[in-house]
Amino acid sequence: EYMLPRLRGWGESMSRQAGGRAGGSGGGVGLRGPGETKIETDRRRIRERMAKLRRDIKAMKQVRDTQRSRRRASDVASIAIVGYTNAGKSSLLNALTGAGVLVQDALFATLEPTTRRGQFDDDRPFVLTDTVGFVRHLPTQLVEAFRSTLEEVADADLLVHVVDGADANPLAQIDAVRQVVREVIAEYDGVGHQSVPELLVVNKIDAAGDLALAQLRRALPEAVFVSAHTGDGVDRLRQRMGELVASTDTTVDVTIPYDRGDLVARLHNEGRVDATEHGAGGTRVKARVPAALAASVREFATF
Known part of the structure; x- marks a missing residue:
């Protein structure tokens, strides 16, 4: 969409150049400017590419919607970066999950949300989603394209707002990101979404100067200061995330039949198992699990 209208200007420029050359050689009236045929071909290719990208975005949205529905059903805390x-x-x-996701010093290195699983200090599981990076004054076409990848923001239980502590103007970055977040969440207000808690995280403290860090600590007293590169402060960040995401876990004592190994696996994957015992009637499990899972195993309660 950015390139398409610019082809017209290039074509006119090439035609004027060709007309000037043709006039000097005694002809040129009614001549077809070189590049016009190529421009039409380029237009067609760009339109085809745009159509394919729109189909891809729609397909990715369906996949993300399905993944989010499954996460909500499991009651696992959802955190968006x-x-x-x-x-x-x-x-x-x-640093938080050991995910091995691409790390690149480039604009928009992350274009598609990446979700990985982690654990709080109390062993509660969470899913952490890395979203596309924001910039100020994005062209409208890019804002609309990226908006579909930011749906994770509206569905999150917590936003981890990462700030580049080594940037020349980190406070301006914060304002720009918050503006986009407000717009995204506002679009979902009509379907029951509310404001999402935010945890500010000042990253790259290993690359920032002492004076700049001191100023940021005064300006952002609630922020957690970390270095994802060295690991400094990451444990404190994980602890703070766990404090902000309220636990809805329930204690269960259940005996699961041996033919329902899927439920035993869910107890281990989605909860914190305190004790396991194998008996004649099945596997007895004592655990703290999300409320939805507790409801699923209620019929197997041990009396």
Whole structure:
């Protein structure tokens, strides 16, 4: 969409150049400017590419919708990482989950949300999603294209807002990101979404100067200061995330029949198992699990 209208200007420029050359050789009236046929071909290719990208975005949206529905059904806490482009979001995702996601010093290195699983200090599971980086004054076409990847923001239980502590103007980055987040969440207000809690994280403290860090600590007293590169502060960040995501876990004591190994696996994957015992009637499990899972195993309660 950005390239398409610019082809017209290039074609007119090439035609004027060709007309000037043709006039000097005694002809040129009614001549077809070179490049016009190529421009029409380029237009067609761009339109085809745009149509394919729209189909791809629609297909990816369906996949993400399905994944989010499954996460909501499991009651696992959902956390979205947001921030200005190149603030170190993917590096932080790796530090918190060991995900091995692409880390690149480039604009829009992350274009498609990446979701990985982690654990709080109390062993509660969570899923962490790395979203596309934001920039100020994005062209309208790019804003609309990226908006579909930011749906994770509206569905999150917590936003981890990553700020580049080594940037020349990190406070301006914060304002730009918050503006986009407000717009995204506002679009979902009509279907029951509310504001999402935010945890500010100042990253790259290993690359920031002492004076700049001191100023940021005064300006952002609630922020957690970390270095995803060295690991400094990451444990404190995980602890703070766990404090902000309220636990809805329930204690269960159930005996699961041996033919329902799927439920035993869910108890281990989605909860914190305190004790396991194998008996004649099945596997007895004592655990703390999300409320939805507790409801699923209620019929197997041990009396």
